[in-house]
Amino acid sequence: MISREKHDRMANAIRFLSMDAVEKANSGHPGLPMGAADVATVLFSRFMNFDPKNPLWPDRDRFVLSAGHGSMLLYSLLYLTGYEDITIEDIKQFRQLGSKTAGHPEYGHISGIETTTGPLGQGVSNAVGMAIAERKLSEEFGSDLQNHHTYALVGDGCLMEGISQEAIALAGHLKLNKLIVFWDNNSITIDGAVSLSDSTDQIARFKSVNWNTISVDGHDPDAIAAAIEAAHLSDKPTLIACKTVIGFGAPNKQGTHKVHGSPLGAEEIAAARKSLNWDAEAFSVPADVLDAWRLAGLRSTKVRMEWEDRLGATANETRAEFVRRFAGDLPGDFDSTIDAFKKKVAANNPTVATRKASEDVLEIINGLLPETLGGSADLTPSNNTKTTQMQAITPADFSGRYLHYGIREHAMAAAMNGIALHGGLIPYAGGFLIFSDYCRPSVRLAALMGIRVIHVWTHDSIGVGEDGPTHQPVEHLAALRAIPNLLVFRPADETETAECWQLALKEKHRPSGLALTRQNLAPARKEYEEKNLCAYGAYELVSSSDAQVTIFASGSEVEIALKANEMLQQRGIASRVVSVPCVELFMGQPDDYRAAIIGTSPVKIAVEAAVREGWDAIIGSDGIFIGMKSFGASGPAKELYKHFGITAEAVVESAEKRLS
Amino acid sequence: MISREKHDRMANAIRFLSMDAVEKANSGHPGLPMGAADVATVLFSRFMNFDPKNPLWPDRDRFVLSAGHGSMLLYSLLYLTGYEDITIEDIKQFRQLGSKTAGHPEYGHISGIETTTGPLGQGVSNAVGMAIAERKLSEEFGSDLQNHHTYALVGDGCLMEGISQEAIALAGHLKLNKLIVFWDNNSITIDGAVSLSDSTDQIARFKSVNWNTISVDGHDPDAIAAAIEAAHLSDKPTLIACKTVIGFGAPNKQGTHKVHGSPLGAEEIAAARKSLNWDAEAFSVPADVLDAWRLAGLRSTKVRMEWEDRLGATANETRAEFVRRFAGDLPGDFDSTIDAFKKKVAANNPTVATRKASEDVLEIINGLLPETLGGSADLTPSNNTKTTQMQAITPADFSGRYLHYGIREHAMAAAMNGIALHGGLIPYAGGFLIFSDYCRPSVRLAALMGIRVIHVWTHDSIGVGEDGPTHQPVEHLAALRAIPNLLVFRPADETETAECWQLALKEKHRPSGLALTRQNLAPARKEYEEKNLCAYGAYELVSSSDAQVTIFASGSEVEIALKANEMLQQRGIASRVVSVPCVELFMGQPDDYRAAIIGTSPVKIAVEAAVREGWDAIIGSDGIFIGMKSFGASGPAKELYKHFGITAEAVVESAEKRLS
Known part of the structure; x- marks a missing residue:
């Protein structure tokens, strides 16, 4: 059991790392990490099942910092709990070019970052997906192999965004009861008080989409812990509304939008050190606190090892399938x-x-x-x-x-x-x-x-x-x-x-x-070809060694290109057709392949029932484009193609005009 | 007072016009118009202040069909109430190329279409904007000149979309009490029952964002009328949840997703004629019903004329300002x-x-x-x-x-x-x-x-x-x-x-x-120039009659282009700089202007801290592009410009390399 005093010091470690990192970077968001430090400390020191030494353990609990601007909260947690791919030096490099500790948490930078967040509302919606995956895999492989929680921390911004409202409704409908969302209810947004723009009763709103809801003082560790325990028993997803003070601990600025997205300044940080009774230097975590955090990081080792044992005891075929699936590999055939x-x-x-x-x-x-x-x-x-x-x-x-x-x-x-x-x-x-x-x-x-x-x-x-x-x-x-x-x-x-x-x-x-x-x-490719030709991004459908005209097209317009090609042949004009199923893959081909496919015919035409933008890279700015120059219209499809001049006849006419 | 029998026949006129038009087009959505016909009939025959002969009267009530796929509901209403720019012939041309009666209602096609709808959730959010405008203008010009309601009809699709949830929360916060939203609660979506994907208690959800809510039988005209009357007295926006049967009147298909987006077929339409006791031919509205509808269309003439009187009696300056504002003209100076x-x-x-x-x-x-x-x-x-x-x-x-x-x-x-x-x-x-x-x-x-x-x-x-x-x-x-x-x-x-x-x-x-x-x-333009040069989309910032290099740039990269230009001059390379503040306006210039601005220098370089796509149209596919090829990174801005090679030095180097 972690004493209140120890809890406070652990939470304050997050607060000071965040203040100090933002101050050094002269950029960043101290308000959320300071306000949500208590919630995060309770979660990570008492509940989260995770193993910093085996960060990708498939049955770990997932934690999503949906309010990604509070990235220092996550970086602090990962450093403090002992993830090996983040050091205090990384924290000192917060927001610097090439550092792992980017302005917002970026997936792939540190193994404990489960998703890239920052654009509001995305993270909590990712979390809904993670909870769907857990439930689905648990159904498929059994709770011995998949049985974890997904936690997300959201701010008012996340909750105002429409995407989160869609995701929350979906989660409530699906009864994703292992999804637990902490609302950092600090009543502040960038423009000022939340009340400037919102009057939502969030508790009522979550209830209306079939969520369990609990309200707590976000600075009371035992209340937070009790809420999480209660959430674990729910048959619905749970919102834990945590009333917090943004920038908690900054005596003169806390509770205002001034702590949201700017460094506190040396003076205020000094005042915070005094007010929180914290005498460690910047970026230095007192040994007792670091020890407590590292212990928290070791908490789930046993749970993970038991899981490994269960995986080991699983029937070979199932185990191999589970491992393959989590490796993301496709079956051999x-x-x-x-x-x-x-x-x-x-x-x-x-x-x-x-x-x-x-x-x-x-x-x-x-x-x-x-x-x-x-x-x-x-x-x-x-x-x-x-x-x-x-x-x-x-x-x-x-x-x-x-x-x-x-x-x-x-x-x-x-x-x-x-x-x-x-x-x-x-x-x-x-x-x-x-x-x-x-x-x-x-x-x-x-x-x-x-x-x-x-x-x-x-x-x-x-x-x-x-x-x-x-x-x-x-x-x-x-x-x-x-x-x-x-x-x-x-x-x-x-x-x-x-x-x-x-x-x-x-x-x-x-x-x-x-x-x-x-x-x-109509089919464009009539002969079987072993190679995946689409892998080239663009390839010749109809060749001609002395083509006067090359027609490039994608999707439905390949049919038109092929028809135009036939018409050109009939008129004695040599032409070729290039199918372009994937521009990006084509642009990634070696120069010589690209040059060969683009070719040297004097007339280059692209046909796509869309705007021209992007096609000049293939046909040149003097190339002919048969496509859309405006929005479409309501009418039968065939008539529309005619109306907008996207026809084989138009291709042929433009080619002949250019050649004459 | 409209009798129940008359009401039913008026509503059925909407139903049959919708069925017949969809059938003739062999495409469209009969379900919503049939299900919401009673709601729409009550609203348009008893409440809406509108004048088909003066459709743009500034103080008219606004009606937004947010569920735009039910376009035949709106077209029917506009035709039946006597809008002059829609005839029965237009209805027969539903969804045909060039017709006013497009698949979804399009702003500008018929004067009674207040906004283009179809993409779900947009219309109701437009309606929130309209209600904001009304309240703001009422505050500014007084309720003598602005005092109208905004009505919107939404389906489940609109309500599931995040955008509508954002808009609804905003409307509740702002207490837009002259906004009234009808929810066509028919429990059906394209995939099947709403319960396949949603368990939202909509009443509770609207309440949670500060709305007044009323539930009614959407086929009971008096209940609908009573709800609208109650809504008019609310100090909050009102949701009227109307329980309806999608495709009401189609005896074998109503209440299922089969009536949502497909023609009913001749057989089912015949059955509907029987079941609704409707013996008029397709596209024919019995004289008594048309009369009743046309009377409904005349209902607000007096209200409008009184408004005209009030406008006439308004102080000259205010009146002129009001008229200017609604004409959308800017002040003379x-x-x-x-x-x-x-x-x-x-x-x-x-x-x-x-x-x-x-x-x-x-x-x-x-x-x-x-x-x-x-x-x-x-x-x-x-x-x-x-x-x-x-x-x-x-x-x-x-x-x-x-x-x-x-x-x-x-x-x-x-x-x-x-x-x-x-x-x-x-x-x-x-x-x-x-x-x-x-x-x-x-x-x-x-x-x-x-x-x-x-x-x-x-x-x-x-x-x-x-x-x-x-x-x-x-x-x-x-x-x-x-x-x-x-x-x-x-x-x-x-x-x-x-x-x-x-x-x-x-x-x-x-x-x-x-x-x-x-x-x-740094400033790009240092001399005052009377002409609005940005109106050309692109223009010469630095000229050179014999330029070897032309540098095109927009926004922040113009500074880089100007610096590169200076460096090139110092190295004896003649160059010019073109500022491109608006690509679209530039593309709309006459060919000779475009050609002159693009120029003939052998090396063309575009600089924009963004992807290349689109620039080939100006610099050619062989032009040099200095910009982004990937996502950005976290770090101080100046370092990022260097890191991604968007510098004057890079421009100069690439120019020299190309020229050598």
Whole structure:
């Protein structure tokens, strides 16, 4: 049992490390670490199951600092509890170029950082995903191997953001009772008092979405501990509302927005040292306090070793599967299975929408990969994401593999990030491409973290038809391609769809999105080819050694390119066609491959039912672009293509005009 | 008083027009119009103050169909009540190319469409903005000129979306008691029952954010009427939860997701005709029913004429101001005021961050334009959006001109759309550029609608510094430039900032965003120039008739371009510098201007602390780009610029290398 005095000193260690680091960096957020230090100390010294020496232990409790600006709270905890990849020197380098202790916690920098946070509302939504993963894996592998809690710390900012409200509603619906959220209720935001902009009764709001709620004094360790104990017994997720004082311990500034995001200044820090009775130097933690923290870090060693024993005693096959799943490796026969599917496709050459092609591929994938967790933001019949293996997960039964995320694109994307970060599962889910805008912040974070999350974005152009411009993506391909480290696939037929899925699944450290059509497409590739040609990003579909014209196209417009090519041949104009299923992969090819594919034909044309932005890199700023210059319109898809001039005839006409 | 029988027939007219139009289009959503017909009939026949002959009457009640897929509900209402710009022929052309009756209601197509809806959650958030505008203008011009209600109809989809939850919390906080939201509580979504994905107690949730709530049978006209009457007396916004049957009247399909988004089929429509005792042909409305509806359309004529009288009796100056404000015209001395400011700036040539420059410009603008309504998503001290004229709006006092929107970027953007759509005010508000991702769907809708909404996006690059990659936009300029009809300004100094603000405010039919720096910038333009040079999108800052090198740059990188230019001159290399404050405006210039600005120097270099995408159109695919190829990092801004190689030295080196 930790005495109150010891607790206070342990919490104060967090406070001073945070004050000192922010002061040295002359930048950062001391308010949250100081205010939430008591909550964090209780959690990490009495409850969290974690092992700093084995930070990736699959059954560890997860802790997500959703209010990522309070990063010094997390860095302090990781250093104090003895994570080996963070030292006091790292803390001194807070917010400096190249340091592990970035302004906001970044996944991959230190092993105890479970997710990158900072953009508000994301972390708590990741935590919902982690809790989903835990429950699902516990159902699958048993509570001997998966039985942990997920904790998140949120501020008012997180709770005001719509994404968190989506995620919280989903968690309440699914009764994720091992999810515990601490609300750092300090009544302060950057602009001033929370009351400037909000009057929400958070307790009532959480109750309305099926949460258990507990309110405590966030500076009373025993009350916090009692709340956590009570939360552990709940059959619902729990909100622990912790009334705190932001910047607790800074005698003149605490409780105001002045401590939120600025260094306290030497004078105030000196005053805090006095008021908290702390005489250690900056960055120095008294031995008794460090010892107490290191002991806290050793607390779960036994629990972890017992878990190792249970894993060791697990049947070989199950154990191997569990280990494989957490390593993120695909089964050995993955490639050959996709290959066999490609052969079958080449034998039939179906004319299908790529969303349907994707369903066919997923049918194979989901049969082979028990780790896929599918879903849709209430567009299941349109996204074609639910294959025969996929039964719906319900609050009472997590044996299914399909999540009805509801009309919550943003929380879905963030939850998928959490599922991927948790390990053991590969999340994919569907939405309309237009609604990628609703979840962009989470897609970006997946790219920044480098995690395997797969978005199925159907209805990817004016091919949507009658629903009109509100539902027709025009700028989305360009906007998504602009995100570093994200792969945007736009396959042209069933074969390319299979190849793109294969690539997306094999990318352990990059998220992907597949842009798929609503409308049927004729096959672009009719012959079986062992190589995954989409892996090149762009490749020749039709060659010509002396081409006057090269037509580049992606997805649904490859059909148009092929037709235009035929028409050009008929008119005696030599031309070639390049399919471009993934611009990012193409840009990553060696210079000579890129040069060969771009080629030297005097006329270069790109066809894509979207804006031109980005295509100049391939066709040159003098290249011809056949695509969209404006928003779309409501009408039958075929008429729209004509109306906007995205036709084989337009391609041919522009080529002839340029050549004449 | 409308008898129950008459009511039923009026509601059934909506139902059959909707069924018939969807059937003819073979596409669309009959479920909502049929289920919500009773609610809409009560509202439009008994309560709404509107005048189909004067559809833009400034004090009309606003009606927003947030569940935009139910567009036939709105089209039916507009046709039946006698709007002159919609005929039965238009209804027959539902969802056809070029028709006014698009798949989703589109602002500008028919005068009674108050906003474009379809992407869920947007409409209700627009409605919050409209209610803010009404309250603000009522405070300013008195209730004689502004005193109307704002009604919105939402479905479960709208309520699950995070944006609506942000907007609802804001509305409750501000006590927008003239906002009344009908929830079409039909328990069905596309995937099936709402219970598949949600367990929210909506009544409790609305109560938790300070709303008045009423539950009614959505097919009982008197109960609906009583609820609206009660709502009118509330001092809070009101949710009227209307329990409805989706597809009401389709005997075999109603109450299921089968009626949501597909034609009913001839057989089911015939059955509905029988069950609802409706013997009129398709698209034919019996004379008694049409008469009743047209009478409903005339209901508010007297109210409108009384309003006209009051406007006529208003003091000349106030009346002229009111009329000017609703026409969206700027005061006559706007240009000269900006011009005078530019002179002052040229006399001082301050070194300032453009976010601070923006504050200086806003100080002038807000002094001149009483119609600006400022705000920020809780980043007021960082966005510099609050000038001396701006006092905060509070729930009790709307005399201020500044809204603390809270940490709700998405609802803020959508509310700004609603404020602009309402008329009489010009909304602007601040956020970090990185968080433009959080509000992209609303920014897109502003662009699609062509409305004057101005986003102040500060902290626009790695210049953010220590906060790191989660807060450093890299792809956002490219992603925003990809949106058609949106102007993205990135001024380089205080003079350009003034010019960009001038342009943004003069664009009555386009939204704008200003990307502004956190860090100080040396002035790029030192001489006063009467012309607004930013209006060209790009222009020469430094000329050279025989330039070997042209350097293009925007915003903070203009400083780097100018320094590189000097270094090149010193090395005897002739070079010129082009400032590119607005790519979209530049692309819209005549070909000869564009060609002249791009020029013919053998080496073209673009410098922008962002991804390359889009720049090839100016520098060519063989041009040199000095910018970002990855996400940013945490560290002091100056070090980051060096680390990522965005320096004058790098520009010079690359130029020399290319020339050698």
